[in-house]
Amino acid sequence: MIDRRQLLHSAATCIAWLGTGPVASAKDAAYPSRPVRWIVPYTAGGATDAFSRVICQHLSERLGQTFIVENKPGAGSNIGTLTVINSQPDGYTLLLTSTANAINASFDPTLPYDFAKGIAPIAGLARNPLVLVVNNELPVKSVADFIAYAKANPGKLSIASSGVGTSLHLSGELFKAMAQVQFVHVPYRGSAPGLTDVMAGQVQGMFDNVPSSFELIRTGKLRALGVTTSERSEALPDVPPISDTLAGFETSSFYGVGAPRGTPQAVVDLLNKEINAAFDEPPIKQRFAELGAVPITGSAGRFGEMIAAETARWRKVVELSGQRKE
Known part of the structure; x- marks a missing residue:
């Protein structure tokens, strides 16, 4: 005959083991359990x-x-x-x-x-916001200058973007339509290679996100003409909104x-x-x-x-x- 106390002890041990098993498994599977x-x-x-x-x-x-x-x-x-x-x-x-x-x-x-x-x-x-940046050798100092230069040199300006259909590309196309100017769109596989070619003068300008172009602007490697929001960017307080010159423009x-x-x-x-x-x-x-x-x-x-x-x-x-x- 099995002692009653032994039986109760065995049952309690079994219940405890069954109770802790699923809890341990759930903990092991808690998100995230891998990279x-x-x-x-x-x-x-x-x-x-x-x-x-x-x-x-x-x-x-x-x-x-x-x-x-x-x-x-x-x-x-x-x-x-x-x-x-x-x-x-x-x-x-x-x-x-x-x-x-x-x-x-x-x-x-x-x-x-x-x-x-x-x-x-x-x-x-x-x-x-995005910011319109240009090569330092381009003879323009403002959005108004850029528009005037584009009109005086139709088709001679090239503008980079991070790819067809991106906000950088369409901001440029919206600018082109509203300012009634022409320039060639040059798409890249990302922002960085486009900025590299703007600095090198392979293309003349680019609408880019402020975060990726900020250091290049701060160190004088690119010239910023205007931001695409209706208010100035805290990161670029000296750069005016494009809408100051081109009313209604905003992206x-x-x-x-x-x-x-x-x-x-x-x-x-x-x-x-x-x-x-x-x-x-x-x-x-x-x-x-x-x-x-x-x-x-x-x-x-x-x-x-x-x-x-x-x-x-x-x-x-x-x-x-x-x-x-x-």
Whole structure:
């Protein structure tokens, strides 16, 4: 016969073992339990890269796993975007979303995906103005000078961008339409190589994001003529808005984070919370200010609403500029 106390002890031990097993497994599987890929659909060295590396370092420190920035440039951000949409919706592949995603919805009729249906918004990161920069040898000192020069030299100016259909490209096309000037558009696979050729004089100018061109302007390697927002940028307080000369002209870029549609809500909520928390840290706030960026905070739902509003706004720019992928 089994002693009653032995039986009770054995049963209690079994229950304790069964109870701790699932808890240990759940803990082991807690997100993130392995490195997370953060896809940037542009070349390294631009604004998207700068924002991503700051936030990925913060997430790595807060969540105890490495968030790896992976650049996948090409096709106006479509290569990187499609990579994420086709990934497992488990939170281990994230997308640096940007204005290009809002633009492509109307600019590219051949788009092989529906961004609104394929990506789950997680959090906003930043909004920043663009700036019109030119080679130092170009004999212009202001937006008015640039317009006059373009009219006096039709077709002789070349303007770089980070790719066809990007906010940099369409800001230039909108400027061209509103100022009634002509220049040749030269697309690059990202902002950095375009800026390099502007400095070298291979092209004469570029509409670029303030974060990626700020240091070049500050050190005198490029000349800034005007910012694309209706108010001056804190990073470039001496550079006037283009709208001071070209009334009604206004564009800007935004950045955020998304994941494949179907990603668990708990993962979305965790990432949203931690990304928002980043902007409570003085060093991160200072870094974004240095890059000329205004942080975007709020819920995943609010970021989704912003993407919808930006998509509608850029549709109007696409229509006005007359640009569309063929």
